[in-house]
Amino acid sequence: MNDVALSEAEQVINELMALHPKGFDMTLGRMRRLLDVLGNPQNRLPPMIHVAGTNGKGSVSAFCRALLEAAGHAVHVHTSPHLVNWHERYRIGQRGKPGVLVEDALLADALRRVAEANRGEPITVFEILTAAGFLLFSELPADVVVMEVGMGGRLDCTNVVDHPAVSVIMPISFDHQAYLGDRVELIAAEKAGIIKKGCPVVIGHQEYDSAREVLVSVAERLGCPMSVYGQDFRAHEEFGRLVYQDEFGLADLPLPRLPGRHQLGNAAAAIRAVKAAGFDVTEAMMEKAMNSVEWPGRLQRLTEGELVRLAPEGAEIWVDGGHNPGAGEVIAEAMASFEERQARPLYLIIGMLNTKEPLGFFRAFTDIAESVFTVPIASSESGLDPVALAQSAYDAGLVAEPMSNVADALRVIADRQLSDSPPPRILIGGSLYLAGTVLAENGTPPK
The missing domain is CATH 3.90.190.20 (Mur ligase, C-terminal domain)
Incomplete structure (x- = not known):
């Protein structure tokens, strides 16, 4: 699968890209129509951890996966974009061992079924790719899905699950201003679109107070159980160790394999998110996750x-x-x-x-x-x-x-x-x- 030019899935994607636009066209109407034809696979998923943010969402997804796999859970993971192979966007969970990138024939089949269900209607390639993820994850058994937002949140085509186990919003700064707005408050409002009424919310470290205030306001208005970095949970380095703390106690952990001080906050948000999603998190799980977490192309x-x-x-x-x-x-x-x-x-x-x-x-x-x-x-x-x-x-x-x-x-x-x-x-x-x-x-x- 290293030479993706020869892969079956790549051939299907190339055909789709010749028929449909590659860019972003922010609306959920096309996605909901397509998913309805497919039988709404997004409603048949295991509990979902939905992750948004300008920076850090990929790392948090990787930490969530590492934590859950440390307990033996099967974890489906959807991330974007890929680095080398399209298959990187879909990691299929396996109970008792790490998940693996989707098999080529399996992905090609899912893409063909999605394209057939679309019946030639206007749609973007990213929407087809995301729908294929929902289809795969609904048909293959797992304990949890980690779903990374593509861009923004409110109108991102991953935002079709009405009751996520937890919504996670990581640091917000300036990116994609043409689509999301030119003020951090506007960008935060778009990211806050993944927050659902009554569903748990984890707000990671925010550089801008105004962004955090928008996120907190939306969560409060929707009656969501909420955890805010620096208030309800935190992390810092001490004597070459990661110290994580929340109201349940303190954990003394090894520093994450992912380098950089910013990964301390990412690790903390993932720990809190997995807890908020209803999973038990032990110190042994956290220690194993810090030593095993991987996220290619990021430091x-x-x-x-x-x-x-x-x-x-x-x-x-x-x-x-x-x-x-x-x-x-x-x-x-x-x-x-x-x-x-x-x-x-x-x-x-x-x-x-x-x-x-x-x-x-x-x-x-x-x-x-x-x-x-x-x-x-x-x-x-x-x-x-x-x-x-x-x-x-x-x-x-x-x-x-x-x-x-x-x-x-x-x-x-x-x-x-x-x-x-x-x-x-x-x-x-x-x-x-x-x-x-x-x-x-x-x-x-x-x-």
Whole structure:
């Protein structure tokens, strides 16, 4: 399945993309019509943990999965976008062992059935992909579904389950303003659309008080049992350990496998969400989850592979798909913390889509990066020109140079490496599309 160009599901998706638009068209009408024809599989799911937020929702989904699998539960997981293979969007739960990516023939069959049920009516490819997830998850036994919102919340096509076990809303900042609004309060209101009357809500750490106030207000108005980070639960690092605390007590845990201080809050939100969804959470479960959690393309360290071999010997290489100012801040904080432990010059290799805000992203790195190499995103028609992207980095106070691809940037870094300088730290990021391309070219796709 590494060569998805040969996969049956990929062929079906390519056919669908030729017939239907790839972009977003925010409405639930088409999705509800299609699901009705399919017999409303979204109403036959196991308990669902629904996760929204500008940043952190993928990590929280990964933590939820790790926690539940630590107790032996079968966990279906739907995330988007994928990095290398379409199959990454659908992880099928197995009782007593970790879930696996959906089998190719199974996904192809679900996609064909959804397309047939749609009967050629107007619809987006993302809606067909999501409907296929609902169909698969309703037909394969599991104990719980973790469903990540694609964009926004209120009109996202995952938002068709009337009674989720818990709705989780992670940090809200600026992204997709053309669809969600240009003020954080408006974006928060869209994310709050996944909150359902009387259903539990977990609100993760919020950088903006105004965003948290909107979320709390909606939850209160709908009569939802509510847990707010910093008020009802919290987490911090102490003596190299993660300390989680809520009204039920305190847990002394290992730091998560996922690096970065921001992952402490993500882990805490997942623990609280699993509890709020009605599952018992033991300290043994939490400890196992912190040691086993995986989330590719988010501060993922590459230690071997085709691209790694192009970098200077001993270089530390990280890949992260974060692409907005909020993500830039948490990634830069992680890089700074690595620098505190071991000093190395930091180089950025960045590619971004033209829908993002590169200046805000780059400003987070102004005081810590030696220089930036900007690259195109070959896998998307919406990639920013590397010259324009380099100008944004320059405007943020960084030394920047456009390059033709990641491999060339790594070669340049290697050529300029001085013999008496420590091996560099290299961050490749700015887009999940770029992260996926890097993992594919390096020969290390998600599994």
